[in-house]
Amino acid sequence: MSGGAHGMDEHAPIFVISAAAELAGMHPQTLRQYDRLGLVEPQRTPGKSRRYSMRDVLQLREIAELSAAGVSLEGIRRILELENRVNVLARRVHELEGALADEMLNRPGRRVFAAGAEGDVISLKAGTRVRRSNAVVVWRPLGNGERH
Template sequence: MMDRTDPAAHWPMDETSPIFAIAMAAELAGMHAQTLRQYDRLGLVVPQRTAGKSRRYSMRDVVQLREIARLGGEGVSLEGIKRILELENQVTALQSRVRELERALADELVNRPGSRVFAAGESGVVPLKHGTRPARQTSVVVWRPLR
């Protein structure tokens, strides 16, 4: 049962919740607010917006701002930093997708114990009915290099 006196029950917060105004985010990141505006224009850290178009930063945004400062301090250009952040975000999204697929596979294995879920072949991954096996290729291919 939900506790109506608990604010978290009505507004669940996590690292992506947009809670910091630009001044607070800049202070937490150790930067000037104008720097955050520039990073927003460049697409390095794009905060969410309120109905009145004010920027609202999440804790994840603040962590990214700190990472930008660290990389910049090591001599990485803003374009290089942008590419690094894109790749890190892509890795995070792919890791999330892998966890999602692992959960789906685990659920399938629990719901259908002993059955084959899929098989891989020349045409890609194919689902199989319970108790069936994929057809095996028995052809012989001879390779002769061009002279």
């Protein structure tokens, strides 16, 4: 996924730990701790050195903000996990909306589905409606201890 005006890939592992720490306003040892805890998982070179992406740096800044607000490291881990899950689901919804729109545009005589009176699924041609009963039902509560 590319980002920025210059087409830089925000996931490209380009920063050594000292540069990432400086960009995030943290000490390199803090980045090592966050890596051990799984809060930020930088990529590794063949020599096992950490390489951080711009996305990692942004996540480190978010961790710093949450920490400054008094959120525990476990709370931060959970927040990041949920944010990542929301992002994945939002992308999936976007894909499915696109697929649905394509399907609706590319299908002449497409069908619509509705719920029948008994809860069953009814297939209808586009532009038609379900026939509904027009019967009137009158309900009269039992009163004064009467039983029927």
